[in-house]
Amino acid sequence: MIIHNCEQKIIKGELQVPGDKSISHRAVMLGSIANGTTVVKGFLMGDDCLNTIACFKEMGIDIEVGDDNRVIIHGKGLKGLKAPAGPLYVGNSGTTIRLLSGILAGQPFKVTITGDQSIKRRPMGRVIEPLRLMGARISGEGGDNFAPLTIKGGKLKGITYKSPIASAQVKSAILLASLYADGQTVIEEPYKSRDHTETMINYFGGMVKVEGNKIISKPVDRIEGREIWVPGDISSAAFFIVAALILDGSELIIRNVGINPTRTGIIEVLQEMGGRIEVINKRMICNEPVADIRVCSSPLKGTVIGGEMVPRMIDEIPVLAVAALFASGRTYINDAHELKVKESNRLTAICSELRKMGGGIREKEDGLTIYGDNKLKLKGAVVDSYRDHRIAMSLAVAALKACGKTEIIGFDCVDISFPGFYDVMMKVLDV
Numbered sequence: 001m002i003i004h005n006c007e008q009k010i011i012k013g014e015l016q017v018p019g020d021k022s023i024s025h026r027a028v029m030l031g032s033i034a035n036g037t038t039v040v041k042g043f044l045m046g047d048d049c050l051n052t053i054a055c056f057k058e059m060g061i062d063i064e065v066g067d068d069n070r071v072i073i074h075g076k077g078l079k080g081l082k083a084p085a086g087p088l089y090v091g092n093s094g095t096t097i098r099l100l101s102g103i104l105a106g107q108p109f110k111v112t113i114t115g116d117q118s119i120k121r122r123p124m125g126r127v128i129e130p131l132r133l134m135g136a137r138i139s140g141e142g143g144d145n146f147a148p149l150t151i152k153g154g155k156l157k158g159i160t161y162k163s164p165i166a167s168a169q170v171k172s173a174i175l176l177a178s179l180y181a182d183g184q185t186v187i188e189e190p191y192k193s194r195d196h197t198e199t200m201i202n203y204f205g206g207m208v209k210v211e212g213n214k215i216i217s218k219p220v221d222r223i224e225g226r227e228i229w230v231p232g233d234i235s236s237a238a239f240f241i242v243a244a245l246i247l248d249g250s251e252l253i254i255r256n257v258g259i260n261p262t263r264t265g266i267i268e269v270l271q272e273m274g275g276r277i278e279v280i281n282k283r284m285i286c287n288e289p290v291a292d293i294r295v296c297s298s299p300l301k302g303t304v305i306g307g308e309m310v311p312r313m314i315d316e317i318p319v320l321a322v323a324a325l326f327a328s329g330r331t332y333i334n335d336a337h338e339l340k341v342k343e344s345n346r347l348t349a350i351c352s353e354l355r356k357m358g359g360g361i362r363e364k365e366d367g368l369t370i371y372g373d374n375k376l377k378l379k380g381a382v383v384d385s386y387r388d389h390r391i392a393m394s395l396a397v398a399a400l401k402a403c404g405k406t407e408i409i410g411f412d413c414v415d416i417s418f419p420g421f422y423d424v425m426m427k428v429l430d431v
């Protein structure tokens, strides 16, 4: 993709972002193992979620995909999946492979799961270990840490597991397996990660209780299919929130965005940096909080983030780095090692590409240091997305503040989480 820029751009108007990726994946997974029909509205038709649908179709679930972002899943109950004819393919989706591993751990058949080159580099030992403790037989490549994974599920027992990382994918794999276990399962995480699995299991009639960073799941005989409305993804909204903040004179409303507190770190941090962001029309839909977000361009100042804030904005850190380039003073992003094992090494990727555009940013062992400058003028450059959707869209936001031509290599990877990103951006750009 090429963005030409010669004068200051402004963002104006209203938009909606596509459905939440985490909630869309979970709706397909829980809908498939629930009894009865689950109707999902506002489903994210991104490549990752479509791969989740394909995996469940391979296991005999009838799933109808409409052209209005509606998906209908004809669930077959906890014991209704059948062995697929061949390996399951998750594409680029870490959420699919890790959460699906939890469900497969409880199935009485053997199955192999694999994905693209990026998936084969991402650590899987983090789900293999607890699922083995529950009784599943799982093996993987490279000392049982990498895909393809082969899982022979069966009878599981509940465990008490202290997770070394605040990862919703690890927690969710265990929670999904716990639906098949004898006895209760207790998971403790160092910091709270997104809790959509807990919320949705309960919404489907399961029994999950949350006490601080501890989650207690009791086995159930069945869960029931339901109607689910998926809110807009705050991780997708983040690109437009940052663009509106850094483009002088901008004013934007983003409608119907999920504002689950385990996901709103990006809003809190940008507000703390001086961003004028208002969260309005708050309401609850299908047990998830939803709101409209109003953003006005604002002078920003540098900040420090780390600890419990990191899992609450894990996928927004690359675009936060773009915002921080235009803030006065330095920004330090600490405790963000996890970014090294996403679709790309996001610390290296965002750092090297923003530097090509003239940004003052350095990678450090556990994060980033950004040397903000409120008078910064980036310059257009040829930059690489690393085929990572979050990197591609963060660079597109930076390109709106660059002078000259920016070419982003491999931009089509945005389809993983935000099909139509370019058109939405063009709709609100007032040039």
Ligand SMILES: O=C(O)C1=C[C@@H](OP(=O)(O)O)[C@@H](O)[C@H](O)C1
Pocket (backbone or CB within 6 Å): 021, 022, 023, 095, 166, 167, 168, 169, 170, 172, 193, 194, 314, 315, 338
């Ligand atoms: O559970 C989920 O839906 C996700 C959890 C996060 O990953 P980790 O659990 O690896 O932190 C996040 O980065 C990913 O985009 C989606």
Ligand SMILES: C=C(OP(=O)(O)O)C(=O)O
Pocket (backbone or CB within 6 Å): 021, 048, 092, 093, 094, 095, 096, 315, 342, 343, 390, 417
């Ligand atoms: C890390 C991400 O997703 P996943 O882990 O599902 O590949 C993401 O969407 O930024």
